[in-house]
Structure formats: C-alpha cells, structure tokens
Amino acid sequence: MAAKRRAQMVEETRAKLVQAARKAFATKGYAAASMDDLTAEAGLTRGALYHNFGDKKGLLQAVIGQIDAEMVVRMRAAQNQAETRWLGFLAEGVAYIEMALEPDIQRIMLLDGPAVLGDPSLWPNQTACLRATTQTIQALIDEGTVRPMDAEAAARLINGAALNASLWIAAADDPHAVFAKAVEAFRYLAVGLLQTER
Amino acid sequence: MAAKRRAQMVEETRAKLVQAARKAFATKGYAAASMDDLTAEAGLTRGALYHNFGDKKGLLQAVIGQIDAEMVVRMRAAQNQAETRWLGFLAEGVAYIEMALEPDIQRIMLLDGPAVLGDPSLWPNQTACLRATTQTIQALIDEGTVRPMDAEAAARLINGAALNASLWIAAADDPHAVFAKAVEAFRYLAVGLLQTER
DNA sequence: ATAGAAACATACGGGACGTATGTCAATTTA
DNA sequence: TAAATTGACATACGTCCCGTATGTTTCTAT
Incomplete structure (x- = not known):
C-alpha cells in the first residue's frame, strides 16, 4: 500500500x-x-488553499460547482419520474423549490454566490440546472404543449419564481404551510405557458 | 441666516x-x-457614520430604505397610468423589470442586500414594493379577474420572476433584445394567474 | 543520482472594521 | 447670564483577515 498516486492525493x-x-x-x-x-478544520493551512484555488472566490466557485452538479442530478430524477413531460416540468420546479430549502443551497447558491461572483448565468458551470430547465421547456414547445416563445426566457423567469418561493419558505415561521401556498402559485404561473386550446 | 436648526443639520x-x-x-x-x-467623499469621517448608523450594515439598510421608497413611487405611477387594473398589474411588473436594470438597484437591492441582510421579506421596510404588488393582486382576486389564491404567494413568485429577468437583461450583450423576450415571457406567466373563463 | 518542479507550510505586510476617547458647539438649567 | 450637560462628530487604536512572498519537503524525470 502506501504512496497513493500523486494526483489522487491532490484530489x-x-x-x-x-x-x-x-x-x-x-x-x-x-x-x-x-x-x-x-x-x-480540514487539517491544512491557507497555503494549500491558495495553491489549489487561487483565492477565496476560487474556492467559492469550486463549492458552487459541486452543489450545482448535485442539483442537476436531483432535478433530472424528479423529471424522469413523472408520467408526461409537462408533469415532469412541474415536478422539476417543485424539486427546485424543495432543494432551495436546504441551508447550503440557500446561502451559497442563492445569496452569496450571485453577490460575490455576479450573475449566475455567467458562471463557468453555466448553472447546469438552468440549462436543464431550458431544454425541458424547449421540448415542450416542440411537442406543442407550450406556446412558442423563447425557452431560455421562460426558464429564467420560472427559475426566479421558484427561487423567491424558496427564500420565502425558508424564512417563514411555518415553512410547511407556506410551501403549499408557494407550490400552488407556482403551478398557476406555469399554466400561463401552456398553449391555449382553441 | 446661518445657524440652521440642529435637527436639519443632522438630516x-x-x-x-x-x-x-x-x-x-x-x-x-x-x-x-x-x-x-x-x-x-461626503466630506466627513467614519465617526459620523458610526454615530448615525451604528455600523456598516446600518448604513446599507438606510440606503435600501431610500431606494425602496423610490421604487414604490415608480411602480404606483406605472399602475395608475393603465386603463384596467389587470393592465396596471402587468405594467407594474414591466416597470419593476426596467428599474432593476439600473446599477444601483441591481447591485444593492438584488445582490448585496439579500446576501448581507438576509431575506428581503424580513427587512424593516417590509419591501414596500412587494406589499404594493400583493395589494394589487388581492384586488384582482376580489374583482374576479384572478383566480382565488394566496395573494402574497403570487406576488412573491411574480417578483422573483421579474427579478431574475432583470439580472438576465443586465448581464446580456444586447439588453434591448433580451428585454423584449423577458417581457413576453413575463406576460405569458402572468396569464396563468387569470381566472379561466367558463 | 541529481535537478527541478509540484504541494504545501510559514512569515509578512496592508487594509478595513469597530470601539474608545477626545473636542467643540448647542441647548438647558439655575 | 453663566455653568453644565448632552449631542454630533473627529481622531487614535487594536484586531482580524486576506493575499503574497518565501521556505521546505516529497515526488518525478533524465
């Protein structure tokens, strides 16, 4: 044993x-x-930090990259579990709201991240979960479920709505009750994207 | 002249x-x-600052209070100018998106504010513009235009959607083109709140 | 085997926040 | 009206923390 590969130790x-x-x-x-x-707390010193991540912001980027990847996995899971693509889209949104309830995601991704690194859309990761939502909406437009429009625009506004819902819930005295109201409002808003049957 | 009132000088x-x-x-x-x-730059020293505002966060709160008041005035103006209450609601949203394009509002109200002071809904000002939107939606529900639902929930999600739209526009290469897409998506989403005619 | 570089630790300087202390003018009180 | 007290601000100080510069050790390559 002993002597792990160099790259592995760095990792x-x-x-x-x-x-x-x-x-x-x-x-x-x-x-x-x-x-x-x-x-x-990691059993190291700042030397290791500046060597590996450049500066404090670099470390934050790495943390965000990790969380972002986890979020995408969970959103895809929620979507794949649904029966129709539209229901999958709604489930994706609800999953997003639920995730943003967790302190890690709340604080790092939704509050400090944008304030320190700027608009999330410019992040290297391109905010994978936003891309996922955009693709879903584009598919819904292609299949005629959602009215023709800019898919990214819809994804961004939907994301924003879900994000604010999360912040609201997290700060509420009774998160469970507020969660129900938020989800209801979210579903109503989403309906506005649907193709009007004629 | 000379010798202004004490309170006036402080102000x-x-x-x-x-x-x-x-x-x-x-x-x-x-x-x-x-x-x-x-x-x-204000011709003073940090002494004046800590005497009047307590700490750096206190100063930020004061700045936010000022901007918040300005935003509410402009939103009410946009709403009152419209012909119907529903159109006023839409105009209010568009006005919000337009305002958030300004660097002051963008950076202070939407990025640093929440990161430093926490969720806006807990701010002393109660984020006056959120209250304004809530009241508008409640009126729309009462008059039967919008389906019965929690007015605050709707206001928060709509606000979040508009907020994200603003961040998107501000970071875009062609803000004007993106603005058009965002407004279109915003109107579609809002339609989801409407009472379904039967 | 030796040279060089990577990975990390240690030491140093600068800047910023908050507090503690000092000063001057204005208002109150006797 | 003179003295005292309070408010409004300036000045000085200590402390924390980031980023960089400088070692030191271990691994790799020739």
Missing part, C-alpha cells in the same frame, strides 16, 4: 477543502468565513 | 452619507466599499 486535499468551505460558507456566510479557520 | 449629514454610500455600494459593491473612502 483528496481539494475535496477536504471544498467540504470544509461548503460547511463554513453555509453556516457563517461567505464574508464571515475565515480562511484560517476552515483550512484548519 | 443633511445623514443624507450626504447615504448618497455617498449608495454610490460606493453600487459601483464597488458592499464588501469592497471602504467606509473611510465614502465618508471622505
């Missing part, structure tokens, strides 16, 4: 740093998270 | 600080804005 330290950073960013917020503290 | 310095802070926060972002710099 380990990167993973440890990302994990520690994700925890610190989620609990304390990006600005209040100390590089000294989170590297120490 | 002047507060206004100067808020104005300088608004400029600094909008251009550099909240985190990168130096208290020394912005107070100096």
Whole structure:
C-alpha cells in the first residue's frame, strides 16, 4: 500500500477543502468565513488553499460547482419520474423549490454566490440546472404543449419564481404551510405557458 | 441666516452619507466599499457614520430604505397610468423589470442586500414594493379577474420572476433584445394567474 | 543520482472594521 | 447670564483577515 498516486492525493486535499468551505460558507456566510479557520478544520493551512484555488472566490466557485452538479442530478430524477413531460416540468420546479430549502443551497447558491461572483448565468458551470430547465421547456414547445416563445426566457423567469418561493419558505415561521401556498402559485404561473386550446 | 436648526443639520449629514454610500455600494459593491473612502467623499469621517448608523450594515439598510421608497413611487405611477387594473398589474411588473436594470438597484437591492441582510421579506421596510404588488393582486382576486389564491404567494413568485429577468437583461450583450423576450415571457406567466373563463 | 518542479507550510505586510476617547458647539438649567 | 450637560462628530487604536512572498519537503524525470 502506501504512496497513493500523486494526483489522487491532490484530489483528496481539494475535496477536504471544498467540504470544509461548503460547511463554513453555509453556516457563517461567505464574508464571515475565515480562511484560517476552515483550512484548519480540514487539517491544512491557507497555503494549500491558495495553491489549489487561487483565492477565496476560487474556492467559492469550486463549492458552487459541486452543489450545482448535485442539483442537476436531483432535478433530472424528479423529471424522469413523472408520467408526461409537462408533469415532469412541474415536478422539476417543485424539486427546485424543495432543494432551495436546504441551508447550503440557500446561502451559497442563492445569496452569496450571485453577490460575490455576479450573475449566475455567467458562471463557468453555466448553472447546469438552468440549462436543464431550458431544454425541458424547449421540448415542450416542440411537442406543442407550450406556446412558442423563447425557452431560455421562460426558464429564467420560472427559475426566479421558484427561487423567491424558496427564500420565502425558508424564512417563514411555518415553512410547511407556506410551501403549499408557494407550490400552488407556482403551478398557476406555469399554466400561463401552456398553449391555449382553441 | 446661518445657524440652521440642529435637527436639519443632522438630516443633511445623514443624507450626504447615504448618497455617498449608495454610490460606493453600487459601483464597488458592499464588501469592497471602504467606509473611510465614502465618508471622505461626503466630506466627513467614519465617526459620523458610526454615530448615525451604528455600523456598516446600518448604513446599507438606510440606503435600501431610500431606494425602496423610490421604487414604490415608480411602480404606483406605472399602475395608475393603465386603463384596467389587470393592465396596471402587468405594467407594474414591466416597470419593476426596467428599474432593476439600473446599477444601483441591481447591485444593492438584488445582490448585496439579500446576501448581507438576509431575506428581503424580513427587512424593516417590509419591501414596500412587494406589499404594493400583493395589494394589487388581492384586488384582482376580489374583482374576479384572478383566480382565488394566496395573494402574497403570487406576488412573491411574480417578483422573483421579474427579478431574475432583470439580472438576465443586465448581464446580456444586447439588453434591448433580451428585454423584449423577458417581457413576453413575463406576460405569458402572468396569464396563468387569470381566472379561466367558463 | 541529481535537478527541478509540484504541494504545501510559514512569515509578512496592508487594509478595513469597530470601539474608545477626545473636542467643540448647542441647548438647558439655575 | 453663566455653568453644565448632552449631542454630533473627529481622531487614535487594536484586531482580524486576506493575499503574497518565501521556505521546505516529497515526488518525478533524465
């Protein structure tokens, strides 16, 4: 044994740093998270951090990349489970709202991320979950379910609606009750995209 | 002349600080804005700042309060100019999207504000423009135009959609073209709230 | 075997926030 | 009217934290 491959060890330290950073960013917020503290919790020092990620923003990008990938997996799962493509689209939206309830996603992806790195659409990852939604909507347009329109525009507004719903729910005294109201409103809004039967 | 009233002088310095802070926060972002710099530009020092606003976050709250008030005025204007209440509601949304194109509002209200102070719904101002939208929707429900639902939920999702539209437009290479697409999508979504005629 | 580079640790400087202290003018009180 | 007190701000200080510059060790390549 012993002597793991060099690349593997690097990957380990990167993973440890990302994990520690994700925890610190989620609990304390990006600005209040100390590089000294989170590297120490990973059993390392700031040297490792600046070597691997360049700066604090680079570390945040890495964390966001990780979360983004997880979100896409869960959204695709929700969509594939539905019977029709339209129902899958709705399920995707509800799944998004549910995910944004988690503190990690809430704080890092929805609050600090855009404030520190700018508009999510410009992120390297291209915000994979936005792409997923855009593709779904485009398919719905192609099959005639949704009225012809710019798919990305629809995806962005739908995403925004779901995002705000999440923030609302998370801050509510009774998240469960608010969740129900939000989902209802979300479904109504989505109906506006449907092709009007004539 | 000379010797203005004491309270009036205080109000002047507060206004100067808020104005300088608004400029600094909008251009550099909240985190990168130096208290020394912005107070100096107002012809004062950090002493005045901490005396009047407590801390940096207090100053941000004051700036947000000012912008919030301006936004509400403009939204009400857009709404009152329309012929029907429903058209007024749509105009309100479009006005919101247009406002969020301005760097001040974009950066301070939509990016840094929520990241630093937390969810906007918990702000002291209660985000006056959200209240305005809620009231409009409630009126539309009462008059039978919009289907019965939770007015606040609808307002929040609509706001979120408009917000994301603004962020998208602001980051686009051709804001004008994207603006058109976003408004189209916004109108379609809003239609989903309408009472289905039977 | 040696040279070089990668991976990380350690040391240093600068900037910014918040607080504690000082000063001056205005208002109140005797 | 003179003294005292309070408010409004300036100045000085300590502390934290980021980013960089400089080691040190281990692995790889020739």
